[in-house]
Amino acid sequence: MSQPFRRPSGGRIDRSRPLAVTFNGKRLEGFAGDTVASMLIASGQHLAGRSFKYHRPRGILSHGSDEPSALLSVDWRADRGPGYRDPNNRASVVEARDGLVVNTQNHWPSLETDIGAVNDLLSPVFVAGFYYKTFMWPRKFWDRVYEPVIRKAAGLGEAPDVKDADRYSNRHAHCDVLVVGAGPAGLAAALAASADGTKRVILADEGSEPGGALLNDTTATIDGRPAKEWVAGAVATLDARENVVILPRTTAFGYYNHNHVCMVERISDHRADAPEGLARERLWQVRAGEVVLATGSHERPLVFENNDRPGIMLAESVRAYLNRWAVLPGNELVVVTSSASAYRTALDAKAAGMRVSIVDIRLEADCGPEFAAAKDAGITVRSGHTVIRALGKKRVTGLVVSPIGRDGTIGEKTTLACDCVAMSGGWTPSVHLFSQSRGKLRFDVELDAFVPGTSAQAERSAGACRGVYDLTEVIADGAKAGGGELAPEATASFTGFQPVRVLPTDADASKVKAFVDFQNDVTAKDIRLAVREGFESIEHVKRYTTTGMATDQGKTSNMNALGLVAGILDRPLPAVGTTTFRPPYTPVSFGALIGPARDELFDPVRKTPIDPWAEANGAVFEPVALWRRAKYFPRVGEDMHAAVARETRAVRTHVGIFDASTLGKIEVIGPDAAEFMNRIYTNAWTKLKTGGCRYGLMLREDGFVYDDGVVARLAEDRFHVTTTTGGAPRVMRHMEDYLQTEWPDLDVFLTSITEQWAVIALQGPNARKVLDPFVTDIDLTEAAFPHMTVKTGYVCGVPCRLFRVSFTGELGFEVNVPADYGEAVWKTLYEEGQKHGITPYGTEAMHVLRAEVGYVVVGQETDGTVTPDDLGLSGLVSKVKPDFVGKRSLTRPDMIAAGRRQLVGLLTKTPDEVLDEGAQVVDDPAQPIPMKMIGHVTSSYASSNCGRSIAMAMIDAGRERIGETVFVTTPAGFTEAVISNAVFYDVKGETADA
Amino acid sequence: MLLIDCPYCGKRPEVEFHCGGEAHIARPETPTAVGDADWGSFLYYRTNPKGVQAERWLHGHGCGRWFNALRDTVSDAFVATYEMGKPRPDRDAATASTPSNA
């Protein structure tokens, strides 16, 4: 396609840099500085998509981010393979460059011939709420017929079906003043705020270059010079200031508490030369001392029949295309307006050589100086006229207009031939970010708009986004918001408009499609219907009709919808309310939001020092909190069941080696350490001798079990505390909380040493034999080194804290060595262990082994509502200590009430049946639903050592019911089990407790 | 995200902090001497005001200290932060300045 509608000169495009994009498979030509929308217009193509519901032909409405209709699927890097396409890009903001592949959406087989357009004829079916009314029955049909069909027929672009191949980056930034919007108000604010060189200023604008609405303007002057020179001067001044960061192509989309503003910067989409690997977008999280919102305003469309025909555009957008991009949106222009500003469009279009006439809803008497200006330029103005309908289908071909009589009657109709319509129903300040910041909006009757009222944060709005429209005032307002003063003399702007919700017509309103929301295909009659059916709150109307939803969030449509509802209800507009503005302001890619947090950077994966050995030896891993732990070590041909059976047997007959490095470890040091331990744990610690270990139980203040672990006393004033793997951070916080806030008088200090030590557990009858050759300064004999003691010395020549402990019931040691030595020590022990039948085992075998001997796992047997007595551990609760965390709660009435759930064993009637963990337990499976649940299974395994399945469960008054039969839910129904003691295996030989 | 003025580190982003609920609820000196109802209140009952409330905050990914803060539960504005053990400052939300668009 050539560029028949390109003006011979002018515009902010670089004619020395031609380029081409592929549009629906065809070549579309343009210049650097173009958008896809301006290139389409240059080629004479206005049809740019099919609508959401009715598949009506749609064109380009706007020139900015509020575009509701011209939505394109864009493949940003078609030359680099799949993964670079995304849907629903607004043609008006996609910057053109070589290599771009764009396609229109929501049509089949083609944009020109769309079968779905039959929906337009069926539209009586698709009225507001049609989902709710039409597809009620039969119920089954919803999932299988109605929804799939509707989903296919209605909608916007197609979601990408492959992984996003682009990179996205992230940046935190702080500044004193953040200015959002680089139009005249924002530039003035940034100039004023940055005059003080100690103030850090960030100026962000969603467009490709600063200037805002002044980029569309070729006639305005500021201090006698063209406005664009003022813009260039302001930008040069800001650029030269080291305290200013200017961010073009950066949309502030979310305004959160404490002036936390999230912005997305588009880094590479517009660059044909972007090197591979350059991030596509950057998420900025800015924390600003003050925020200046200079976000401008959105022009309102006019609502009349067929107002969505391609070629019908917003008036300011027509002006933007003419002046900024030097393209003619047509040859024959009708400006339809109730707003003075549209006269500028008429004047500029006339100057550009278009044939122009104006249809003004207002009476001549209600117009300002713009009227005379149009007359002087020889433009026909039809004041006091309305538009009955637009003609044409894929492109507007004419408007039927008529004068409005004094009593509102429609006069004689005239058809004005045209190929372009510029419409303006006035302006709506862009208060989205202000509203997101929780500022209170105020309705201004004069401006017919919601404007910022009371700020909730250190924020000011300036310029058009608070209803200040005259250029001189806008600049002064911006400067004031930036904390300074600027008072240049600018060309007077044409301001003021007369609010019109729906243009007067004599057509049958119930049959007319006059669009309020272009993106969601919501017409004036849909809104009338919704109100008639009782939806009076705008929030309800919005949900029922979907007006103001989807990707444009009703930037162009909201005020018309509100005004329409208020008019039907005959209430003042503020009484109808306004919808809540929520982030994001414009659509944000998921990629930008997650940034680098994907693939290997999705989450830290914590690997122990012994992990490389486990990986090399075929371990199957499982995640435990952020850790990855070896779950089992299958040999060739083994499944998990077989591997775990072998590993658990080996521990009871020979020796197993287990990586326990993930256990949380805290070093508790200070003269008051023992007293602190007394207060934090249920047990008594004062009498624990140096070198002794004790199993400690920790409660929350409410008396429920919080964590557990073995604690070693290394010295009078030093304890080595272990916690559960997942519990380490919260236990540390819990301890530090009490130390700092309740007992600041205690001299105790905590240090996390989880990662300082690699922990190798040797468990089984041969454990001592494996260890013996590598220990020279520790006597390993039973007499010298009994169960539940600790010694420091050297293992394999490296410093070691050696624990004689067991989580299996067997003879056991836990070898703590500094982490860097962990793998070497493990390998040494493993090699030596070959003589003694050593077997590495993983977390699954560890769980089975501890369950066999009845040890609980906090977080598996407990769920935050379990007391020590519920677990049968009341022996660990000191009766003599006057106080410890949780003690008082243990005597609250409910904590000692009869019938509490207690830990017991469950043995299935069929010995090889393994219960589901979490399965519910009932007394009588024949009872009516809802049944009375008497407990649940907490742990359940196939135990090779026991020769049958074993399970632990929490059962109401379970300890009194040992021997009784209960029923446990299974996927198929129920199975029988007998309540037993929770110890299943009788350890033979030299046991942990020998 | 909030910016919280840690009494030890100055203004730092919320992600470094952990909120520990209402402040100035002293653990009884001798819990065993407290009746069931009072102990129940100590454990579970909180005022949950609409407006300024004193809260415990931990600068866990920072200096590691617990401190107290006055926060407006409506606006999320931090009115004051102060060290543990110090009395609650006599301030209310009105002291937090809000500019206006008037």
Added chain:
Amino acid sequence: MLERNLARRAPTVSPLVSEASVTVRPLDPQGRLAFRIKPAALAGRGTIDGFDLTGAINSRTSPEADSGMRTALRLGPDEWMLITAADEVDERCEAISAALTGVPHSLVDVSHRDVGFSVEGPGADVVVNAGCPIDLAAKAFPAGSATRTILGKAEIVLARLAADRFTVTTWRTFAPYVQGFLVEATRS
């Protein structure tokens, strides 16, 4: 049998090369001691065993002549990270303990817990700010600052040695993530 210290200190992370102007390098092993003491208990001792403890909270003090071998990072009102040569940990522990006999304090060797990286080059602050939310402006976090904070989803200790030179220290299991995150950030 392994001789003591014979086992090579295997780097927990292999060096990842970045072609960007900011480099991210794993630091050689250092001796690192977590030191806790209530400020009142210091009783005017400004320096202990050559470690300068007079710095403000969130500062880094290092004797000029000693090129970082007796560095103290003050991370909280009662908490310091003392950095020394990897093979001097035992000597430092003994000397500090001797200097504080009878004074409640805590000194724990965490040399194997922590892994450090240097982040160096023009724009190093921007690389750190890719995942660290604190203000790194020269005014807010000048050279000589050090603090515990966040990088992405990991906790780090960040120290600034010069305008464009940082060290980032994290627990060893977070090190591959932290290194990957920083290198990724250098590519932007």
